[in-house]
Amino acid sequence: MTDFLPPIQTTARDDAVLKALAGFVRQEALGPGEKLPTERILAERLKVSRNTVREALTRWEGLGLVERRQGSGTYLKAAVSPDMLHMPLTLAGGNDFAGLMSTLEIRRALEAEAAALCAIRAGKAEIAQIERKLDIMEEAFRTRAGMSSDEDWEFHQAVFRASGNPLFEQIIAAMYEMFHRFWEHPLGVRDFGHASFPYHRTIFDRIAARDPDGARAEALKLIATVEDDLKRGAANLKLSDRR
Amino acid sequence: MTDFLPPIQTTARDDAVLKALAGFVRQEALGPGEKLPTERILAERLKVSRNTVREALTRWEGLGLVERRQGSGTYLKAAVSPDMLHMPLTLAGGNDFAGLMSTLEIRRALEAEAAALCAIRAGKAEIAQIERKLDIMEEAFRTRAGMSSDEDWEFHQAVFRASGNPLFEQIIAAMYEMFHRFWEHPLGVRDFGHASFPYHRTIFDRIAARDPDGARAEALKLIATVEDDLKRGAANLKLSDRR
DNA sequence: GTGCAGAAATTGGTTGGACCATTGAACCAC
DNA sequence: GTGGTTCAATGGTCCAACCAATTTCTGCAC
Incomplete structure (x- = not known):
């Protein structure tokens, strides 16, 4: 009997953005290398500020899921599914x-x-x-x-x-x-x-x-x-x- | 004979912010649980916009290095050193x-x-x-x-x-x-x-x-x-x- | 003085708008 | 074709607000 109560998220807009975007990727069957919608378009469609979209994309970029090219666009780097498991590992001291x-x-x-x-x-x-x-x-x-x-x-x-x-x-x-x-x-x-x-x-x-x-x-x-x-x-x- | 030509980076402000912040953490000998400077202060000190600071911190948050608590501050979650190795893994396929x-x-x-x-x-x-x-x-x-x-x-x-x-x-x-x-x-x-x-x-x-x-x-x-x-x-x- | 409710300050989260830097495509002169 | 030029699109950065959660301070009741 685990009394598991996930903390309610009154503000988790960037997570919501990522969830929506993951759904979009799945629906459109986008694969690695393909281009995602513009930040401005995403902001408009999702009714959030472009800044929030950027924070969400920064997360994905940090996870290596996405690559942003200034002047060109944002591109998928890996397969994306709504139920992914992220495990960021950090190892102190690079070369020691x-x-x-x-x-x-x-x-x-x-x-x-x-x-x-x-x-x-x-x-x-x-x-x-x-x-x-x-x-x-x-x-x-x-x-x-x-x-x-x-x-x-x-x-x-x-x-x-x-x-x-x-x-x-x-x-x-x-x-x-x-x-x-x-x-x-x-x-x-x-x-x-x-x-x-x-x-x-x-x-x-x-x-x-x-x-x-x-x-x-x-x-x-x-x-x-x-x-x-x-x-x-x-x-x-x-x-x-x-x- | 490797004809290795790394693409030059003319803009990498958020990376620079993280490098500076890592240096700060080391100099101040901050450990897990301790609070780091306000976003506003960081922006002012580093002469960048608060927005850029936020993108950098979002990266660290995604890596699990840092925890942000609204109204309270940003806290270190793990040891941070300037030369860390990050390997974010994302594994497809959730519950099956x-x-x-x-x-x-x-x-x-x-x-x-x-x-x-x-x-x-x-x-x-x-x-x-x-x-x-x-x-x-x-x-x-x-x-x-x-x-x-x-x-x-x-x-x-x-x-x-x-x-x-x-x-x-x-x-x-x-x-x-x-x-x-x-x-x-x-x-x-x-x-x-x-x-x-x-x-x-x-x-x-x-x-x-x-x-x-x-x-x-x-x-x-x-x-x-x-x-x-x-x-x-x-x-x-x-x-x-x-x- | 003590305790506590409410105000005020602090801090991360979000917004909208602006401008810069890079890219890539269309276009043009040669 | 080749090589520039222009120009629109796009990500990167900045600013100045305001919102929401948290912490701290204040002042009143006792």
Whole structure:
């Protein structure tokens, strides 16, 4: 018996605007890339001030749902549905060691689970797709003699996608941003990620063999190597007192 | 050879406002709960319009960094540092069975990892805090003869907090929203969550015993019971065609 | 002095109107 | 066609009010 009484909202005009706009998007079946009505038109139609419309759109922009281009218009960046779940994550300290370790722990949890699910649920086509990404990655590794974060990422993305759960990909994609930024400032470890290379294929082998526990174990090993690299880098640079 | 040409930003006033405000927060060493300057004062000090200040604050509010109370002021809700990483996630699909199962798979991954980390890292005070929440939950279970989602949630929250990784709490908190919404429409299963009750104490026992693998295993069992309840409910109601 | 109701000040929320900066399309000279 | 120019549309910013919720102060009754 939860006595749940949602606080009444006497003023929530911008939320109301977003709800109306979400309904509009659904009714018009607007997809990513398409243009929304002008702020002025929205203000007039919804009988609110243009300023209120702007605050509402600012919310959506902050959520990455929408992109505003001055002089051009406002465009959808992602699918919008009336019942969306928003989870804004903020990680204190962008590039410091603790922050990266935090994301890595999340990655360990998700990557292991996704690999296991993938071993259970991936279809033949999806497994073939993963292998293709793996081949590309290995080729890039040979020709450029080192890990390539783009190709690496595509491999992992393929695994997440084949897990049958879209949330994995979305959550990790957001975190990948952070790692990407980090890899551009390698902090002393020149061959960052190098040690993780062989585990990509072992993960794929366990998935292809429909061995969830094996896939999970290999994924854990991969993350462990990245963790080691990270610790090594932190020890090199004494990053801890940064800022 | 990356031909990287970032688009130049001639106007980014609200971002500048946020940067300045973040600097202010750091300089004044403001923590969560503390009040920050009035919109009017900020506008005057930063030599921008109050409207611009509002757009900037709307961004932070959307990120959950700040809470605005009409007539009272704007208050910090979380620690703020100039170099934060924001990753707003929006997950499509609200209340249907597939969506809930998706979140549950994420929960399984995170809850298991968090319990294990907690067994490794939690201090004595944190373990005591978890036990306190557990006692409250068990008491509520006895007196009201059933699971209480609020007390249940507080227990899990304590575990996440003691994991030493703030991201766990943030991610799960967002998903809890979804489950809470769901529990208000119990879909036929009257004693939803009932089966998960005993595992709360077994998880705690393994944490207190500093047994990461045991804690992970018990957490997995708990999620499995919730998963069963969910499947049972879906079978009852044939929810699949909802919306 | 104490307690409390009501006034006043404070603060975020909203409005309407104005102007600026950028964009993109229509148009024109070459 | 090519390369400018003009011009309307659109998002970005500003201002000056007023509204609504909250907090603080004031003054009266006791």
